[in-house]
Amino acid sequence: MSGKFFVVSLHDVHAGNYHIFNEFIKKLNELGVYFVSLLVVPYMHKEHDLSSDLKFVRWLQKKQSQGHEIVLHGYYHYEEIKKDSIFKNIISSIYTAHEGEFYRISYYDAESRIRKGLESFRCNGLKAYGFVAPAWLVNDNTLKTLKNAGLTYTTKLTGILLLKSDIFLKAPVLSLTSRSLLRKLLSIIWARLFSFISVFSPIVRVSVHPGDLETPILKEQLLAEIVHLKKRRNFLTYKELSGLYAESD
Template identity: 30%
Template sequence: MTARRLLASIHDVTPVHAERLDRLVPIVEAIVGPGRYALLVVPDFHRQGLLTGHPQFVRRLRGWADAGCEIFLHGFTHVDESRHAGVAARRKASRMTAGEGEFLGLSTREAEARIVEGRDMIEQSIGRPIAGFVAPAWLYGEDSLAALAAQNIRTIEDHFRVWNPQNSEVFARGPVVTYASRSRMRIASSILWSRLATVLLARASTVRLAVHPHDVDSPRLMREIARALGTFARSHQPATYADLASGRFS
């Protein structure tokens, strides 16, 4: 019988959120173990300064990578500055995220340029290849998917699957468990979904749970995150995306 996997990830890893990460990382690590979670790095979060302009944070990032954490490129600015063509794209951009679907409306050329620059910046910082790419808000346009395939990115994910954009091989299916902290209503709905998920996904072969630095601003949310992550960690073995893509456990 194949063991069940838990893929835990921390999004929006950037010097801008350094203090929140100081609080969030130890909570996740205490439950899943050192190096058993992914870090999604934004090279120039909201255009507030390049990652490389913060050498102390770069050293921390390299330390996490040395400890075994998978480092993903997570967009470049995390800000959607595109003019979207088509009703579906405009609806996604306005309803599924607060203006942060950076890779939803980019051209292939612009998406490739951001991927190349972001990947080079992170890889020079951590001294190893990135593990893959996750678009901000998990939103991709067709051009950005083509850019990822052209740049030999082999592991990406959205709300419902993890796959290889080069050949469309799907590594895992199922909804990601994540949280929203922008309002009381979003916090309440996130907690409800999280509690349902620990029941509905109890037998899923792969569970993904993603957290964000702003989650620590809500004690209610953090209590639920710790509960859900602990519940899943008892039924699913903390694993890496590389384990998933190769079909192995380490």
Template identity: 30%
Template sequence: MPDPTPETSAGRSLLLVLHDVAPHTWPDYQPFVEAVDALGNIPITWLVVPDFHKRDSLAFAPGLRSMLDRRLQRGDELVLHGYYHADDSPPPRSVRDYFMRRIYTHEGEFYSLDQGVALERLHAGITLFQRFDWPLAGFVAPAWLMSEGTRQALRSLPLKYTSDPQYLYQLPQFTPISAPGLVCSARSAWRRGLSRLACELQAARLSQAPVIRLGLHPVDMRHGFTRRYWMCTLQQLLAQGRTPMTKSAWLSTRQAG
């Protein structure tokens, strides 16, 4: 991988990113989003799943689509986040693949897809965004896992970026731009405690970083401990003078710099 693009003097920013947005997860997010809106004009990047686990289709969720339409009017961004957000590929055949697909996550949809299947799903997601008249610049693979076939498919599409936990990648060249993030694991009490400690240490280390991403998941919203952590962290970063932006808006500042 080439060296990350050097940092510019575009100012310090923060990117608030909501993962796994689908009809069944919006009720988890809604109180938090309302609290964020009460803080002022804070753009949000929404990672939208077209048909979560093949049983939660946006096509049959006019209420959620109307809400997302309104968010776009506020200046938010919608990003394609997989298609099914479920790993439906043939069973893993190696120890490494078993770990990645059965222990690390069961939702690495694009981890093992060949170029043809990856391209088919990406086209389906792009078509859905076009159907709803939603602008689309970015794609984020579930669990940030992408096969080489997926990477090749992305190189052939008119998308502008993808990402992993540490970088945003400008397409089609996959040019890396450092954009470190904070993310919690909230599935158990001990994970929540350790994640908060790790995030606090990471946030302190990144105090002078040009940008910090906050990567929230629906499960975070189901526990007061992590929900309060994210709200406090957001308020602290705003108090430090960081400018809230969407991913696309921040990338535009980098290109301008």
């Protein structure tokens, strides 16, 4: 597959916060990026049930009809605290702030949550082709469940996995964090390095979180990088990208 591509994904979209993404989507349209992948959490922290908010459902339906992609992004988006190895506990507490829902999950729980998430989408006229785990952490139990559910792809921190062929597409991701002042400063440094690091990669990703949009310096940095990428690459959703590579296989 020839060509260079980039995907813009909006993370942690749920019934309690979807309105904050409207302005950013409008700005992307002005920049010529017309379609994004919306990573939707059906029952965020057990407080924001997609099916109980008709305005949110209609908003998602409208975005889907406009060409945006709806992606299943976990189910609760948090992980119950568990006793495990020191390394895994550090990953859960420091890297993910206990939001790595599918990091240490059992097959039964993974199957149940993915099934309920997809059913919630289906009942509300939404179609998901892919799954992105919170913090990009997926274990083998989750991968088995995703394949059995007939989903097309999932993503990891380092790239995109096509589930039917097991082809892995390396794709560096620009992801920032607003959780502390130090993390914000490191995010700005990483954003400026990203342009140089990713130049030879056929696929790159820009992942936008709610906290980024509430932090002006991070929001502007993301928009600047998207403008830079738009000059040199074609934008696609994850669904479109996985379809291109599946057809070339």
